[in-house]
Amino acid sequence: MSSDDANPNPLLSERIRIALADEITAGTLRPGQALDEQQIGDRFGASRTPVREALRQLAAASLVEIRPRRGAIVAGFTAERIVEMFEMTAEIEAMCVRLAAWRMTPIERSRLARLHEESEAMVLDNDIDAYDRLNWEFHRAIYEGTHNSFLAEQAIALRDRMAAFRRTQLRESGRPVRSRGEHEKVLEAIMRGDGEEAARCMRAHMFNASAALDRFTAKRESAPNN
Amino acid sequence: MSSDDANPNPLLSERIRIALADEITAGTLRPGQALDEQQIGDRFGASRTPVREALRQLAAASLVEIRPRRGAIVAGFTAERIVEMFEMTAEIEAMCVRLAAWRMTPIERSRLARLHEESEAMVLDNDIDAYDRLNWEFHRAIYEGTHNSFLAEQAIALRDRMAAFRRTQLRESGRPVRSRGEHEKVLEAIMRGDGEEAARCMRAHMFNASAALDRFTAKRESAPNN
DNA sequence: GATGATTTGTACGTATGTATA
DNA sequence: ATATACATACGTACAAATCAT
Numbered sequence: 254m255s256s257d258d259a260n261p262n263p264l265l266s267e268r269i270r271i272a273l274a275d276e277i278t279a280g281t282l283r284p285g286q287a288l289d290e291q292q293i294g295d296r297f298g299a300s301r302t303p304v305r306e307a308l309r310q311l312a313a314a315s316l317v318e319i320r321p322r323r324g325a326i327v328a329g330f331t332a333e334r335i336v337e338m339f340e341m342t343a344e345i346e347a348m349c350v351r352l353a354a355w356r357m358t359p360i361e362r363s364r365l366a367r368l369h370e371e372s373e374a375m376v377l378d379n380d381i382d383a384y385d386r387l388n389w390e391f392h393r394a395i396y397e398g399t400h401n402s403f404l405a406e407q408a409i410a411l412r413d414r415m416a417a418f419r420r421t422q423l424r425e426s427g428r429p430v431r432s433r434g435e436h437e438k439v440l441e442a443i444m445r446g447d448g449e450e451a452a453r454c455m456r457a458h459m460f461n462a463s464a465a466l467d468r469f470t471a472k473r474e475s476a477p478n479n
Numbered sequence: 480m481s482s483d484d485a486n487p488n489p490l491l492s493e494r495i496r497i498a499l500a501d502e503i504t505a506g507t508l509r510p511g512q513a514l515d516e517q518q519i520g521d522r523f524g525a526s527r528t529p530v531r532e533a534l535r536q537l538a539a540a541s542l543v544e545i546r547p548r549r550g551a552i553v554a555g556f557t558a559e560r561i562v563e564m565f566e567m568t569a570e571i572e573a574m575c576v577r578l579a580a581w582r583m584t585p586i587e588r589s590r591l592a593r594l595h596e597e598s599e600a601m602v603l604d605n606d607i608d609a610y611d612r613l614n615w616e617f618h619r620a621i622y623e624g625t626h627n628s629f630l631a632e633q634a635i636a637l638r639d640r641m642a643a644f645r646r647t648q649l650r651e652s653g654r655p656v657r658s659r660g661e662h663e664k665v666l667e668a669i670m671r672g673d674g675e676e677a678a679r680c681m682r683a684h685m686f687n688a689s690a691a692l693d694r695f696t697a698k699r700e701s702a703p704n705n
Numbered sequence: 706g707a708t709g710a711t712t713t714g715t716a717c718g719t720a721t722g723t724a725t726a
Numbered sequence: 727a728t729a730t731a732c733a734t735a736c737g738t739a740c741a742a743a744t745c746a747t
Contacts, residue, residue, distance in 0.1 A: 263547075264547055264714075266714080289733075291733080299715080300715060301715095301716085301717090301734090302714080303714075303715065305532070305735090306532070306535055309535050309539075310535060313535075313536060313540075314539070321493075321722095321735090322722055322733080323724085323733085323734080324723095334628075334629065337628060337630065344630070345574075352570075401563045402563060403563040403564050404570070489722095491735075491736070492735080515711095515712075516712075516713075525736080526738075527712095527737090528735080529736065531714090547713090548713055549712090549713080549745095550712070
């Protein structure tokens, strides 16, 4: 799941997990599709054992659903489900930023501001991937600013699962510019130490991202040539 | 973990997972302790295969830590870590109740009120286990009241992991009475549809639970004869 | 630093439970 | 409704990596 693309994990089960996770979030594997252990094993030149472990991990991330003795299927990403996931992400992000606004140290605050400044060039170049990476750094800095490592871990895991959706969302024309503008509002509230206002801005930011994804995928559906 | 004690799960891996989860949250298995697959298998009369699956599940719930090719150890529950977990739980619960206060249907609201009324008898009888069960129902009704099934699932999973800590917390003398009083404040705010106030009450409720656990375990440490 | 012991990671075989004809 | 086919759940075996000496 790309928490570290530069890590060619030597464990077969992990490689399979990552590959399947990518295919599921990318939509190559459709919701409801059966995931036959033998079949997947053949595809990766592996036995069923590491496949099983990969499927269990994916079930824990609710990317697949396992019915005991009845096999695994790709979890259902209905439009409604994705909206729900975005709402939860939005609320978690809001929670984090509220706490961070109260607890971040001056050094942490200045680092956050610097990250935001750096992102300007990427928006101007329309370099989606670079902006997405800095976006990640920005949000991660907020998680750490909560000074609650358990919360930070959970937030990172959730964001990881949504990775594919977030990237897609940024492809809507003009979205990166607006995204950065929303970040600026969040940043200002953090700098003032106004946690509640920061939370409101963050919710709005995530809501806009969700809406952008919705519009983008709707357009894509009607004109399926990528 | 006891999400359903009345469910003698036929899957060996699940039974092992539940047993280990209980021992970890109960403190029988100490943080940092190595979890040898063979050894655990022997204890449960099982082979390493279901043990491995159980350990993976527990890692996903961050109850154990798996280092590739170096085995699994019990995750570290320092006092600080537990406080962090309670804070996250509190914020998640607050998030849920805020949404629920705005979205619950009249039928859902009346069911919630009924659950609260039923709990009175159990507090008077000082029946901790029965109160804990109804407590669970109360919070679960709130999760479902968010009308966001993804959020509800995550909240349930988190609460499940904290199960042992919550039960322990209720054993402090007088705690059930106060706990129920706090529920009442939450309920009133929900009934008024005041999400923000409900969230504040819920945070306070969870903070008090955390503090009660803290006092209870501190006392227990100094007088270890249970 | 090298060697042996232990433990994990993976392959494969078998039986039980589920779905289908 | 019964039987057949098939996938999963678990057990066993071996190779590779880690650790202990």
